[in-house]
Amino acid sequence: MEPALERWLPLFNTALIGVSGAALLLGFLFVKRGNIPAHKRSMLTATVFAGLFLIVYVVRWALLGAKPFEGEGWVRTLYLGVLLSHTVLAVGIVPLVLLTLRRALREEFTAHRRVARITLPLWLYVVLTGWVIYGFLYLGLGQGLERLGSP
Numbered sequence: 131m132e133p134a135l136e137r138w139l140p141l142f143n144t145a146l147i148g149v150s151g152a153a154l155l156l157g158f159l160f161v162k163r164g165n166i167p168a169h170k171r172s173m174l175t176a177t178v179f180a181g182l183f184l185i186v187y188v189v190r191w192a193l194l195g196a197k198p199f200e201g202e203g204w205v206r207t208l209y210l211g212v213l214l215s216h217t218v219l220a221v222g223i224v225p226l227v228l229l230t231l232r233r234a235l236r237e238e239f240t241a242h243r244r245v246a247r248i249t250l251p252l253w254l255y256v257v258l259t260g261w262v263i264y265g266f267l268y269l270g271l272g273q274g275l276e277r278l279g280s281p
Contacts (some may be wrong), residue, residue, distance in 0.1 A: 151257030
């Protein structure tokens with residue numbers, strides 16, 4: 131595989147989910163301020179970028195495979211815990227996002243708010259842990275934590 135592709139594709143993929151997270155936060159701020167049109171645009175943007183992330187992730191996985199984490203000991207346990215929670219919630223968030231969007235687009239706002247209060251923090255957790263996983267795999271976060279834990 132092309133070395134340049136191996137360098138930029140994971141960062142590009144992670145940037146997509148970062149944009150999704152930023153749009154989520156903006157959407158939350160907009161709805162708190164009563165700016166419903168901006169809220170709607172932000173949340174649709176978050177959804178589109180999350181969808182793009184998923185497409186690029188599958189393509190990246192097909193081209194490059196999974197990148198193994200090379201850390202050991204407690205840092206590996208930490209990484210695996212973050213990865214497990216991220217993966218389970220990333221799969222689980224998809225139907226919640228679709229339900230939340232469906233209720234909003236059908237103007238079922240009471241039901242929308244009820245599910246959005248669950249969807250938003252879970253989605254933000256998935257975004258944040260995605261960046262943490264990227265840090266472990268590509269930025270040496272695991273080695274930095276190992277050094278902190280050394281006597």
